[in-house]
Amino acid sequence: MIWELLFAPFADFGFMRRALLGCIAVSVGATPVGVFLMLRHMSLTGDAMAHAILPGAAIGYLISGLSLGAMTVGGLIAGMVVALGSGYVARVTALREDASLAAFYLISLALGVLIVSTRGSNVDLMHVLFGTVLALDDAALILLCSFASLSVIVLAVLFRPLVLECADPQFLRSVSKLSAVTHFTFLGVVVMNLVAGFHALGTLMAVGIMILPAAAARFWAAGIGGLIAGAAAIAVISSMVGLLLSFHYSLPSGPAIILVAGIIYAVSLIFGSVGGLIARTRPRRHFET
Amino acid sequence: MTTAVAFRNLTLGYDQHPAVHHLETEIDQGSLTAIVGPNGAGKSTLLKGVTGVLAPLEGRIETSGLGYEDIAYLPQQSEIDRSFPISVIDLVAMGLWQEIGALGQLGRAKRSRVDAAIAAVGLTGFERRPIASLSGGQMQRALFARLLLQDTKLVLLDEPFTAIDAQTMADLIDLIHQWHGEGRTVLAVLHDQDTVKAHFPQTLMLARELVAHGPTDRVLTSENQYRARQMCEACASIPHVCGKSVA
Numbered sequence: 001m002i003w004e005l006l007f008a009p010f011a012d013f014g015f016m017r018r019a020l021l022g023c024i025a026v027s028v029g030a031t032p033v034g035v036f037l038m039l040r041h042m043s044l045t046g047d048a049m050a051h052a053i054l055p056g057a058a059i060g061y062l063i064s065g066l067s068l069g070a071m072t073v074g075g076l077i078a079g080m081v082v083a084l085g086s087g088y089v090a091r092v093t094a095l096r097e098d099a100s101l102a103a104f105y106l107i108s109l110a111l112g113v114l115i116v117s118t119r120g121s122n123v124d125l126m127h128v129l130f131g132t133v134l135a136l137d138d139a140a141l142i143l144l145c146s147f148a149s150l151s152v153i154v155l156a157v158l159f160r161p162l163v164l165e166c167a168d169p170q171f172l173r174s175v176s177k178l179s180a181v182t183h184f185t186f187l188g189v190v191v192m193n194l195v196a197g198f199h200a201l202g203t204l205m206a207v208g209i210m211i212l213p214a215a216a217a218r219f220w221a222a223g224i225g226g227l228i229a230g231a232a233a234i235a236v237i238s239s240m241v242g243l244l245l246s247f248h249y250s251l252p253s254g255p256a257i258i259l260v261a262g263i264i265y266a267v268s269l270i271f272g273s274v275g276g277l278i279a280r281t282r283p284r285r286h287f288e289t
Numbered sequence: 290m291t292t293a294v295a296f297r298n299l300t301l302g303y304d305q306h307p308a309v310h311h312l313e314t315e316i317d318q319g320s321l322t323a324i325v326g327p328n329g330a331g332k333s334t335l336l337k338g339v340t341g342v343l344a345p346l347e348g349r350i351e352t353s354g355l356g357y358e359d360i361a362y363l364p365q366q367s368e369i370d371r372s373f374p375i376s377v378i379d380l381v382a383m384g385l386w387q388e389i390g391a392l393g394q395l396g397r398a399k400r401s402r403v404d405a406a407i408a409a410v411g412l413t414g415f416e417r418r419p420i421a422s423l424s425g426g427q428m429q430r431a432l433f434a435r436l437l438l439q440d441t442k443l444v445l446l447d448e449p450f451t452a453i454d455a456q457t458m459a460d461l462i463d464l465i466h467q468w469h470g471e472g473r474t475v476l477a478v479l480h481d482q483d484t485v486k487a488h489f490p491q492t493l494m495l496a497r498e499l500v501a502h503g504p505t506d507r508v509l510t511s512e513n514q515y516r517a518r519q520m521c522e523a524c525a526s527i528p529h530v531c532g533k534s535v536a
Contacts, residue, residue, distance in 0.1 A: 176386060224375070
């Protein structure tokens with residue numbers, strides 16, 4: 001019974017195994033990025049960037065159809081243009097980061113919608129928007145796993161300056177010239193993960209697997225290591241449960257995965273040991289000093 | 290005595306409005322100098338100029354070969370995100386940035402230096418606490434510990450004792466004297482005149498332009514302070530392009 005419910009779908013069907021592997025790759029790559037986005041008060045930046053990569057992916061699609069390479073390159077270029085452009089504007093002009101990013105991503109989104117609508121409604125293009133996690137081929141899986149690995153390596157190398165850039169940016173600027181490098185590399189990693197994510201979950205859902213597990217983990221862990229580990233674990237569990245729900249009840253898989261993550265977030269919000277709603281109302285044991 | 294920092298016809302400001310105007314003076318190496326003046330006199334701006342974050346509108350700052358790695362700066366309103374989950378020891382250890390950089394390990398020898406710095410500011414026992422749990426005074430102690438580890442020739446402090454209790458202030462002033470004894474150059478923006486008189490041999494009084502600079506007892510006179518207030522009130526008048534400017 002439990003075997004059939006939880007494991008048989010993965011054991012019996014190759015596409016389910018591929019979907020799970022793809023989701024695990026996206027989870028491991030994207031959640032540490034989500035944790036840093038959250039800690040930098042940039043959670044909505046992920047959402048903005050996800051919209052920003054749309055025209056790139058759409059142009060890639062127009063040029064060479066449902067091609068993995070073209071859409072990936074297009075998405076990366078569009079995302080990098082918006083990340084670098086808005087970051088540059090924020091650093092050299094009076095416009096703050098939020099406003100400049102909003103300006104760039106709205107332009108990018110409008111362009112994307114324009115390009116999409118010139119081709120009318122297209123089922124393939126719906127796959128771009130909402131992902132094709134149940135139809136990941138070898139090339140797509142290799143791409144997802146490579147992006148996830150690269151993302152984890154870059155974050156590991158950049159970990160210390162990134163923590164400082166979040167916690168005390170003024171100090172980082174006063175002791176080293178890595179501040180700008182760190183900021184833009186981090187935005188690059190965000191884009192990379194969103195592009196990987198859109199192959200599996202679509203441009204709109206990719207940001208969900210990045211942010212929701214991080215937000216949920218905030219209610220269980222206080223330290224940054226715990227946050228990253230917790231968020232990754234929550235993302236992997238959400239992926240597995242979401243895929244099973246989608247299999248058993250014929251639900252679209254991307255939204256199912258994100259909704260499971262959303263349920264875990266809601267449960268964490270209520271029952272979480274670190275500042276959850278119940279923990280807040282209960283008197284807590286405290287130290288003598 | 291050699292010069293640590295020389296201000297040469299220095300004008301610093303935001304947009305076209307000068308906050309420091311045609312400043313011309315020198316800070317001796319190894320001196321302990323208080324920077325005083327009314328609000329809006331350009332004291333914080335001057336420190337930002339020395340760090341190199343703010344480029345001069347005119348003139349220049351000569352720091353006799355000191356790079357950014359030789360200058361430690363404690364800003365007035367630190368941009369530290371107090372809610373960020375980082376522990377006291379991790380925050381303080383970042384004072385060793387010039388030695389460990391982004392990837393270097395914090396070995397046993399360096400770790401004991403971090404412990405010593407934390408002990409020097411009286412925060413032993415707080416190492417593992419998140420910075421969110423620190424009081425204002427404890428946070429300032431932690432930031433002084435980080436300055437200790439930075440081990441720089443020039444230390445810039447912008448109102449380091451704002452909202453700090455007397456005991457903490459006394460402890461931190463001891464550290465400043467220790468730096469002075471070690472031959473470091475210390476520049477501190479301060480408001481409390483008693484503190485300046487008691488602990489700072491040199492004073493630079495600023496009211497956008499230089500009012501006076503020299504031994505504290507000769508600078509902190511009531512005439513100078515009256516003049517400084519007058520000069521700062523005059524700044525509030527309608528701006529016109531400065532005639533001293535070459536441009």
